[in-house]
Amino acid sequence: MTTPAKVAVLISGRGSNMQTLAAHQGDAYEIVVVASDKPTAPGLSWAIANGLPTFALSPKGVGKPAYEASLDAALREAGAEWIALAGYMRLLSDDFVAKWRGRIVNIHPSLLPKYKGLETHARAIAAGDAVAGCSVHLVTEELDGGExxxxxxxxxxxxxxxxxxxxxxxxxxxxxxPRVLREVVTR
Structure with missing residues (x-):
């Protein structure tokens, strides 16, 4: 029997996707830390109340390189093998992405490659699209551009x-x- 993949979940807000991922932990993956760039993110309170380890640090005042070095150290100390971005609203540097290449996934609220970035729902409505949706993708240096x-x-x-x-x-x-995370960490 294989052991579950160890996943760090990064959030910036209420963490509804993090909560869903936590509810579906099991044989495929387990959440070893919930990290946030916003120490007051409501999702951190939920994580703590539900027994999940947390890490929080604002990049303000320390700068992006120091922030990412601290984040990387916290994820590695927790034993993370994968990173799941779940409403994490900060762009990761190319250096950070390179350290975790092929092991960072993100949920994006559009049918990629359409509507990368923000305002995805307004853009889909303005374009007259009949369908919208969401995508889980691997994170690369290109914004919302991974597989x-x-x-x-x-x-x-x-x-x-x-x-x-x-x-x-x-x-x-x-x-x-949760379905796609389960699939990617076990392939």
């Missing part, structure tokens, strides 16, 4: 607002991310 590992589609409704579409896409993210 797509899985996607889920959500219909764009005639009266959709970005907020309404975002809520439906988030539900799809919660179904997709």
């Amino acid at each position: 797509v590992l899985g996607q889920a589609e959500v219909p764009v409704l005639p009266d959709d607002t970005p907020e309404a579409l975002a809520a439906r896409v988030l539900e799809a993210e919660h179904a997709l991310y």
Whole structure:
């Protein structure tokens, strides 16, 4: 029997995808640390209340290189083998990505390669798309440019607002991310 892959989950906010990943831990993966660039992120409180180790450090005042060095050290100390970005709203440097090459995954709220970056739901509505959705991809130095590992589609409704579409896409993210993470860490 194989041991579960050790995963660090990086968040910047409420951590709903982190909570979903935590709920689906098992034979394939286990969360060894939840890390955030925002020490007051609500998701950290949830992680602590649910017995998950945490690490929090703001890059403000220490600078990106020192922040990433501390983050890298904390993830390695926790024994992380993989990183799952779950609403982590900070761009990782090329050096950091290179250290973890092929072992960082991200959930993005669009059907990549469409709508990389921010404002994905408003852009899908403005373009008149019939479907939107989410993608899990490997992280590379290119913003939202790594190999797509899985996607889920959500219909764009005639009266959709970005907020309404975002809520439906988030539900799809919660179904997709644990499944794809399980698949990628066991392949």
